[in-house]
Amino acid sequence: MKNLVGACMFAQSGGPTSVINSSAAGVFTEALNQKNITAVYGAAHGIKGILNEDFYDIGKEDMQEILYLKNTPSSALGSVRYKLKDVSVDPTDYNRILEVFKKYNIRYFFYNGGNDSMDTCNKISKFMASSGWDCNVIGVPKTIDNDLMGTDHCPGFASAAKYVATTCAEIALDARVYDTGLVCIIEIMGRNAGWLTASAALAKVAGQGVDLIYLPERPFDMDKFVEQVSEVCKKNNNKCIVAVSEGIRFADGRYVGEFKASTTDLFGHAQLGGVCGILASVIKEKLGVKTRAIEFSLMQRCAAHLGSKIDVEEAFTAGRKAVQAACEGHTDKMVCYVRKDQKEYAIDYELVPLEGCANTEKKIPDNWITEDGANVTQDFIDYALPLIQGQVEFATENGLPRYARLDKYQAGRK
Numbered sequence: 472m473k474n475l476v477g478a479c480m481f482a483q484s485g486g487p488t489s490v491i492n493s494s495a496a497g498v499f500t501e502a503l504n505q506k507n508i509t510a511v512y513g514a515a516h517g518i519k520g521i522l523n524e525d526f527y528d529i530g531k532e533d534m535q536e537i538l539y540l541k542n543t544p545s546s547a548l549g550s551v552r553y554k555l556k557d558v559s560v561d562p563t564d565y566n567r568i569l570e571v572f573k574k575y576n577i578r579y580f581f582y583n584g585g586n587d588s589m590d591t592c593n594k595i596s597k598f599m600a601s602s603g604w605d606c607n608v609i610g611v612p613k614t615i616d617n618d619l620m621g622t623d624h625c626p627g628f629a630s631a632a633k634y635v636a637t638t639c640a641e642i643a644l645d646a647r648v649y650d651t652g653l654v655c656i657i658e659i660m661g662r663n664a665g666w667l668t669a670s671a672a673l674a675k676v677a678g679q680g681v682d683l684i685y686l687p688e689r690p691f692d693m694d695k696f697v698e699q700v701s702e703v704c705k706k707n708n709n710k711c712i713v714a715v716s717e718g719i720r721f722a723d724g725r726y727v728g729e730f731k732a733s734t735t736d737l738f739g740h741a742q743l744g745g746v747c748g749i750l751a752s753v754i755k756e757k758l759g760v761k762t763r764a765i766e767f768s769l770m771q772r773c774a775a776h777l778g779s780k781i782d783v784e785e786a787f788t789a790g791r792k793a794v795q796a797a798c799e800g801h802t803d804k805m806v807c808y809v810r811k812d813q814k815e816y817a818i819d820y821e822l823v824p825l826e827g828c829a830n831t832e833k834k835i836p837d838n839w840i841t842e843d844g845a846n847v848t849q850d851f852i853d854y855a856l857p858l859i860q861g862q863v864e865f866a867t868e869n870g871l872p873r874y875a876r877l878d879k880y881q882a883g884r885k
Contacts, residue, residue, distance in 0.1 A: 472605045473800035476507045477578030480521065481529075482514035483546040484553075484584035484591065488627025489634075489775040490786040491613045492547045492875065494583050496540040497790020498611065499529050505798050508579060512882050517551030517584075518591055522567050524883035531880040539875035541787055542865035544775040547877060554587065555594050565598045572599070572606060575882075579607050579797045583790075585614035585625070589805060590829035596803040607797040610805035610825055611790055615772050617666035620831040621823035622807035626789055627772070629782035629858035632670035634774040635659055635714075635767065636859065639681050640674040642765065643712050651761065652709025654700060654754050658747035658766040662718035663687050664834045667771065669847045670855055671714035682711050687718035688834050689844040691727055696750070697757045699845050709760050717746055776872060780861025785818065792820040816857035 481498050483491055495513070502511045511529040514520030527548070529537070540547055558565050571577070580599075582592040589610045596608035612619050617628035639657060646655045659668040665686025674680045682703045685691060703711040720726045728746040747764035755762045789806045796804065804822035811817045839850045866873040 472607060472802070474507065475578040475605055475607060476509065477576040478510035478512060479508050479579035479581065479794070479797075480512045480514055480526065480572075480575075480577045481548075481581045482517045482520060482583065483548050483550050484517040484582060484588040485550060485614070486585070486772060487544065487546045487550055488613050488615050488772050489544045489630045489778050490627050490782050491583060492540040492543045492545070493783050493786040494611050494613060494626055494790040495547060496537055497787040498581050498583075498794055499532075499537050499540075499790075500534075501791040501794040502579070503530060505794060507798055508794075509576070510882075512575070512577075513548045516549040517588075518553050518555070518568075518582075519551050520548070520883075521571050522564060524571055526883045527877070527879045528882040532877055536875050536877055539866065539873060541783055542775055542778070542863060542872065543874040544773040547875060552587070553591075555591050558594065558598055565595070568595060569599070569602055569604055572604060577606060579794070581609050581611055581793050581797070583611040583613055585612070585616065585619060586828070586830055586832065589619070589825055592805070593803070593825035593829045596825055600803070607800065607802040608825075609793040609797045609801065610828065611793045612805055612807065612828075613786070615667055616661055616664055618664035618832045618834065619828055620833050621805065621828050623810040623818065624808055624858060626782065626786035628666060630774070630778040631667055631771045632673065632855055633779045633859040634771050634777045635667060635670040636673035636677070637777055638767065638770075639671045639712070639714060640677040640679040643674065643679040643681065646712060646763070647710055650708070652704065653761050653763060654704065654711045654713065654751070654758070655763045655765065656713045656715060656747040656751050656754070657681070658715055658717055658764070660767070660771055661687060661716040663832055665716045665718075666835060668714055668716040669835060669839075669851050672847045672852060673855060673859065676852070676856065681714045682707070683713045683845045684847060685713070685715045685719050685845065686835060686840060686847075687716050687720060688837065689840060690722040691719040692722070693753065697753065699843070700754055701758055704758065704760060713750070715746055715750060719746060775863070775865070778863040779859045780863050781858060783863055788820065796822055816860075
């Protein structure tokens with residue numbers, strides 16, 4: 472709907488990235504300048520902030536603090552993992568959201584997240600349309616997993632990839648310093664898509680690459696893994712650096728780390744971890760060489776100090792484009808990146824239907840993985856390398872990064 476006049480609500484969801492707040496800054500700065508947007512709210516802890524009527528008046532924040540969000544990691548408003556049931560099963564949450572939207576005259580809604588978040592965004596968009604409440608709903612993408620359909624890459628991936636590549640290069644330098652053998656196994660995030668783990672291959676651009684890379688796109692064979700590590704060790708004085716995705720699985724579909732996954736999250740996903748330790752134990756037993764298991768864990772998604780300048784600026788612009796699109800009358804869409812077909816890297820910002828982005832996963836093309844399943848091809852390097860360019864400039868205090876300090880003036884009735 473064009474020319475809607477009313478407030479906007481923005482919320483963050485799912486796992487944070489080092490640039491998710493840059494998108495927030497883009498949404499806030501643009502929304503505060505739109506004449507048809509009467510108030511700008513930020514929900515605490517995603518969709519729960521709306522259900523609980525717990526949100527903040529962004530218009531009262533200092534603009535400089537909003538701009539500091541561009542280089543502040545984590546989710547400034549608080550995140551959530553909360554799955555809306557289908558409205559046909561239980562309309563309670565939907566009716567509550569509609570009640571809050573009507574009470575505060577919310578006519579624009581922006582949800583910043585990944586696959587599951589786009590599902591939530593899609594459900595809310597469809598419900599608002601069916602209820603007769605005019606509200607333009609736009610999804611703002613994010614995920615270090617880079618697995619959202621409809622977009623060339625996702626905000627957050629490039630910075631995480633830069634962290635992975637840099638840290639892998641640093642580990643490789645350190646792990647090869649002694650004249651004794653060492654097999655170092657690095658575990659990187661990625662349940663079903665190996666984009667982030669594949670980024671370890673970028674370390675070779677710095678001259679210090681990993682030797683083997685294992686992705687969830689290919690079945691994992693333990694015997695073959697031991698054999699491949701052994702072959703590298705024979706050539707490299709008993710040294711080998713391995714990058715593995717947390718989501719690698721055997722041919723029968725079992726995750727290598729599944730036996731430790733005694734719990735699941737609210738979306739039913741097994742909570743994985745410890746794969747590097749499992750593999751390190753196997754190598755130590757089979758080959759008798761010293762091993763070291765390193766899990767990047769949260770560091771890969773919050774290392775704003777190693778952020779990609781391109782990623783930060785694209786994420787900020789994606790937030791601005793979301794607001795502009797909504798104010799132009801677009802709804803039920805997600806902002807996406809479309810890479811231009813030219814020598815120098817550049818993108819266009821376009822819109823894709825939310826329905827095509829919700830609960831779908833984009834995986835690495837099979838022909839980007841080497842035939843032996845233990846590395847990636849130059850095609851991946853050519854795809855990812857342009858995304859990690861540029862050094863982030865950020866303010867500091869006492870030699871440390873200066874992060875945003877929002878006052879978070881309460882706007883809801885909490």
